[in-house]
Each structure stands twice: as C-alpha cells, then as structure tokens.
Amino acid sequence: EAQVTQNPRYLITVTGKKLTVTCSQNMNHEYMSWYRQDPGLGLRQIYYSMNVEVTDKGDVPEGYKVSRKEKRNFPLILESPSPNQTSLYFCASSYDGRGNTIYFGEGSWLTVV
Amino acid sequence: QKEVEQNSGPLSVPEGAIASLNCTYSDRGSQSFFWYRQYSGKSPELIMFIYSNGDKEDGRFTAQLNKASQYVSLLIRDSQPSDSATYLCAVDTGNMLTFGGGTRLMVKP
Numbered sequence: 001e002a003q004v005t006q007n008p009r010y011l012i013t014v015t016g017k018k019l020t021v022t023c024s025q026n027m028n029h030e031y032m033s034w035y036r037q038d039p040g041l042g043l044r045q046i047y048y049s050m051n052v053e054v055t056d057k058g059d060v061p062e063g064y065k066v067s068r069k070e071k072r073n074f075p076l077i078l079e080s081p082s083p084n085q086t087s088l089y090f091c092a093s094s095y096d097g098r099g100n101t102i103y104f105g106e107g108s109w110l111t112v113v
Numbered sequence: 114q115k116e117v118e119q120n121s122g123p124l125s126v127p128e129g130a131i132a133s134l135n136c137t138y139s140d141r142g143s144q145s146f147f148w149y150r151q152y153s154g155k156s157p158e159l160i161m162f163i164y165s166n167g168d169k170e171d172g173r174f175t176a177q178l179n180k181a182s183q184y185v186s187l188l189i190r191d192s193q194p195s196d197s198a199t200y201l202c203a204v205d206t207g208n209m210l211t212f213g214g215g216t217r218l219m220v221k222p
Contacts, residue, residue, distance in 0.1 A: 033209045040121050042201055042212035043157070059211070090156060092209065099147035099203050099210050104156035 002027050006091050006105035013081055013112055021076040021108050023091035031097040032074040033058070034066065036087040037107075043090060049074055050097065081112040115140040115206050119213035127221055132189040134216050136202030139183070145205035146178060146185045150198045151215065157201055161187060192220045 033048040045058030065077040091105040116139040149157035163176040202213040
C-alpha cells in the first residue's frame with residue numbers, strides 16, 4: 001500500500017529539548033515536503049526536497065532543520081523547540097511535485113510546553 | 114512571498130444547496146490549481162484540480178478558473194452534511210504547493 005508514515009503522531013515535549021519527527025514514504029518519490037498547520041493559516045511549507053541531498057527552505061523554516069540522506073526518508077528536526085512551534089505537522093511526498101500526485105502523512109500533533 | 118487567500122468562514126449552507134468557495138492568488142505565473150478537502154484533524158485529500166481557464170466538472174464539484182482575475186472557485190452542488198469540512202485552495206508554485214488558509218464549510222440538515 002502506498003503511504004507516507006510519520007512518527008510520532010502525538011508528542012508533548014518541553015522547551016529546548018531536541019526532537020525529531022520522522023517521515024518515510026514507500027513510493028520511490030523524488031519530492032518530499034514538510035508543512036505545519038495552525039488554525040486559520042492553512043498549510044505552510046517549512047522545507048522541501050526535490051531529491052536526495054537537495055533541500056530548500058519553504059515559507060517558515062526558522063527553528064527547523066531537515067536532511068535527505070536517502071530517498072525514502074525526510075526527517076524534521078527541532079533543535080530547540082519553543083511553544084510557538086506547537087502545531088500540526090504534515091509530511092508529504094510526490095513523484096513530480098505536482099498537487100495531483102501528492103500523498104500526505106496522517107499528521108503529527110506536537111505540543112511544546 | 115507568493116500568497117493564496119481564502120475567506121476563513123464558516124460558510125453555512127442548507128442541505129441540497131450550492132456551496133460556493135473562493136480563492137485568490139498573487140503569482141500571475143501560477144499554472145496549476147488544486148482544491149483539497151480536510152476533515153478536522155485529518156490530512157488533506159484532493160478533490161479537484163484545474164489548469165485552464167473556464168470550468169471543470171466532476172460529479173457534484175465544479176472548479177472555475179479565471180487567470181486574468183487570479184481567481185479560483187469551487188462549487189459544490191446538492192451539498193450534503195458529509196461535505197462539512199475545511200476546503201483548502203492550493204497553487205503550484207514550483208516548490209510543491211502554497212496553500213490558502215482554508216474555508217470552513219458547514220452544511221446543515
């Protein structure tokens with residue numbers, strides 16, 4: 001089954017404690033992206049990657065890091081989380097970057113206290 | 114920064130009515146436009162996409178595009194309570210998608 005898998009799905013953490021949200025896809029997609037969703041703001045892109053070792057900033061990259069060492073994995077790293085990073089996070093993948101080929105993960109609810 | 118704007122709603126319509134959702138975008142070079150439906154706490158699901166000016170129909174859904182006015186809309190005919198969700202407009206900006214803030218639709222029985 002084609003899928004994008006995110007972990008953890010739910011996490012409450014404390015300010016400053018480094019955390020990583022993993023994302024893995026099994027469709028051999030070139031494109032992967034991270035979005036965060038806050039009430040009334042839709043999905044805002046954090047980082048995207050068009051291939052292995054190629055990453056670029058989206059609209060809201062501050063406070064986040066990513067890496068793309070293998071095609072299937074695209075982890076999101078919060079080096080020093082702050083309460084304003086409390087949000088719902090979605091990982092997505094696509095074979096050509098187009099909106100009609102995109103697959104979303106189920107989302108990760110992160111709360112930073 | 115490329116922007117996509119939607120009225121946040123909620124838009125309330127009675128069951129069986131037509132729901133009209135609107136979206137404007139700032140980048141005149143945008144070529145591809147998408148509508149996603151998102152139920153609370155769930156991931157977005159694609160319901161329509163449109164590339165050319167005019168209308169595109171799929172079942173109860175019609176997407177309308179006017180590139181000169183930088184305007185995209187979604188019409189839902191014979192609205193059902195199960196259509197109650199947030200509808201996200203998205204534009205292909207070359208780095209995957211830029212989303213609007215979404216319009217919450219409520220269909221009342």
